[in-house]
Amino acid sequence: MNKNPGPQEVRSDRHVAESDAKSINQAVEKASKDRNFIIKAVEQLDGVAFPAYKHQIMIHLKKRFTNSETLNLYESLSGTMLYRDQYHIKTALEQNNPEAKQENQINDQTRTNLNVVPVDPTQETI
Numbered sequence: 316m317n318k319n320p321g322p323q324e325v326r327s328d329r330h331v332a333e334s335d336a337k338s339i340n341q342a343v344e345k346a347s348k349d350r351n352f353i354i355k356a357v358e359q360l361d362g363v364a365f366p367a368y369k370h371q372i373m374i375h376l377k378k379r380f381t382n383s384e385t386l387n388l389y390e391s392l393s394g395t396m397l398y399r400d401q402y403h404i405k406t407a408l409e410q411n412n413p414e415a416k417q418e419n420q421i422n423d424q425t426r427t428n429l430n431v432v433p434v435d436p437t438q439e440t441i
Contacts, residue, residue, distance in 0.1 A: 333348075341384075342391065346409075349352065352388070354405075356408065359376060360376075365398065365400045366396055368395075369392045372392070373386070375391075392404070421430075
């Protein structure tokens with residue numbers, strides 16, 4: 316077999332997944348019922364240089380020997396999203412938690428009394 320594929324040749328490689336779908340779903344289900352699990356998972360991100368992609372976050376977490384359940388929760392994040400900070404990740408992880416969803420949802424009182432801080436487009440963001 317030729318090691319250098321030609322322009323008309325298609326190759327594939329096998330790899331073993333680090334987490335299976337069942338483990339990831341169990342971690343997401345736990346996060347949907349236990350907000351403290353999310354908070355503890357987000358605390359593991361101290362030291363991550365933001366903004367960061369999922370693979371950069373995973374490298375950081377694996378270096379810290381985080382438990383597999385926390386790693387499985389982070390595997391549920393989008394791989395194409397650039398996360399701005401820990402709060403951005405926390406809200407992404409809380410999307411299936413009904414308690415957090417209710418807390419973050421806009422209601423009639425906040426809709427009529429919006430406290431919006433105007434953004435200065437000339438300011439540089441960090």
